Amino acid sequence: MADEALFQFLHNELIQYVYKSSEQGEMENGRCITRLENMGFRVGQGLIERFTKDTARFKDELDVMKFICKDFWTSVFKKQIDNLRTNHQGIYVLQDNKFRLLAQMSGGKQYLEHAPKYLAFSCGLVRGGLSNLGVKSIVTAEVSTMPACKFQIMIQKM
Amino acid sequence: MADEALFQFLHNELIQYVYKSSEQGEMENGRCITRLENMGFRVGQGLIERFTKDTARFKDELDVMKFICKDFWTSVFKKQIDNLRTNHQGIYVLQDNKFRLLAQMSGGKQYLEHAPKYLAFSCGLVRGGLSNLGVKSIVTAEVSTMPACKFQIMIQKM
Numbered sequence: 001m002a003d004e005a006l007f008q009f010l011h012n013e014l015i016q017y018v019y020k021s022s023e024q025g026e027m028e029n030g031r032c033i034t035r036l037e038n039m040g041f042r043v044g045q046g047l048i049e050r051f052t053k054d055t056a057r058f059k060d061e062l063d064v065m066k067f068i069c070k071d072f073w074t075s076v077f078k079k080q081i082d083n084l085r086t087n088h089q090g091i092y093v094l095q096d097n098k099f100r101l102l103a104q105m106s107g108g109k110q111y112l113e114h115a116p117k118y119l120a121f122s123c124g125l126v127r128g129g130l131s132n133l134g135v136k137s138i139v140t141a142e143v144s145t146m147p148a149c150k151f152q153i154m155i156q157k158m
Numbered sequence: 159m160a161d162e163a164l165f166q167f168l169h170n171e172l173i174q175y176v177y178k179s180s181e182q183g184e185m186e187n188g189r190c191i192t193r194l195e196n197m198g199f200r201v202g203q204g205l206i207e208r209f210t211k212d213t214a215r216f217k218d219e220l221d222v223m224k225f226i227c228k229d230f231w232t233s234v235f236k237k238q239i240d241n242l243r244t245n246h247q248g249i250y251v252l253q254d255n256k257f258r259l260l261a262q263m264s265g266g267k268q269y270l271e272h273a274p275k276y277l278a279f280s281c282g283l284v285r286g287g288l289s290n291l292g293v294k295s296i297v298t299a300e301v302s303t304m305p306a307c308k309f310q311i312m313i314q315k316m
Contacts, residue, residue, distance in 0.1 A: 005208045006234060009201040010168050014175075017197065021179045039175065043167040050163045076164060 004078055004100070011101060014039070015117050033120045040124020041131070048129040051075060061155065064133050065092050072129055077101075077122075090155035094126075095148070102147035115143040126151060162236055162258070169259060172197070173275050191278045198282020199289070206287040209233060219313065222291050223250050230287055235259075235280075248313035252284075253306070260305035273301040284309060 015036065022032050051072060058064045069081035073096075083095040101118050105111050119141035127139040136156040143149050176190050209230060216222045227239035231254075241253040259276050263269050277299035285297040294314040301307050 005205055006201070007164055007168065009204045010165070010172070013197040013201060014168070014172060017172075017176070017193070035175070039171040043164070043171060046167045047163055
């Protein structure tokens with residue numbers, strides 16, 4: 001619980017700092033999101049190296065994705081992904097019914113517009129993790145009802 | 159181990175980001191340190207609220223300090239403070255012989271000048287935690303040999 005809180009508080013400070021420093025430099029919302037996403041990417045790269053140190057080699061892309069949904073998600077967000085879907089053509093949708101970084105926010109629609117900044121880092125985290133497992137991707141997130149959240153992963157064929 | 163890594167990576171990104179954004183705005187080193195310290199302060203405030211939710215009321219200042227050295231330190235840095243000293247006049251010195259946020263760095267003298275930026279957040283963390291326990295303080299850190307580190311807490315009498 002302690003570590004969980006530490007990550008959440010630190011994550012909040014990070015968002016706040018990125019947006020605050022953008023006000024001074026007149027950086028727009030999109031660039032803040034990109035910055036957060038990039039930070040997540042590097043953290044994800046680092047984490048996956050630690051996590052997979054002792055795991056067996058992955059069979060295929062789906063196997064990698066299952067690892068992200070179970071082990072990776074549990075380590076970072078303290079629960080598994082609730083639902084994984086794929087069209088078997090390189091698109092995966094990961095649904096988390098109670099996403100940890102949104103769980104502290106009010107469930108109403110009034111803060112829905114602020115959701116993207118709380119998801120950018122995590123999108124990067126997934127992209128970075130996948131990247132270090134040799135899977136190049138684009139990761140986006142969408143929220144329709146807080147704190148549920150869908151992450152869409154589009155695999156970039158190389 | 160996972161959470162530990164997450165905090166470390168995130169902490170590194172934070173430092174990097176603060177220093178990077180300072181280059182653009184020509185912010186000097188001192189201000190970066192202050193920013194990091196302030197972020198630590200707010201995180202510390204939040205954390206101590208969670209940690210002390212179910213603890214008994216503290217007897218005195220020394221009791222508070224012991225809590226910081228044991229419970230707080232263990233939650234955040236995964237080990238206890240190795241040595242706590244005080245002059246009984248409001249100065250406390252907390253020595254950590256293997257400080258977690260320095261443990262990944264080379265032990266030589268060559269990176270010693272970079273130590274302050276890796277300690278600023280933690281100084282704030284302690285100051286914020288103490289502040290929410292009603293103890294106003296100034297917290298500084300010093301390193302003579304990595305990864306050992308001394309935190310000095312000067313209590314501000316109100």
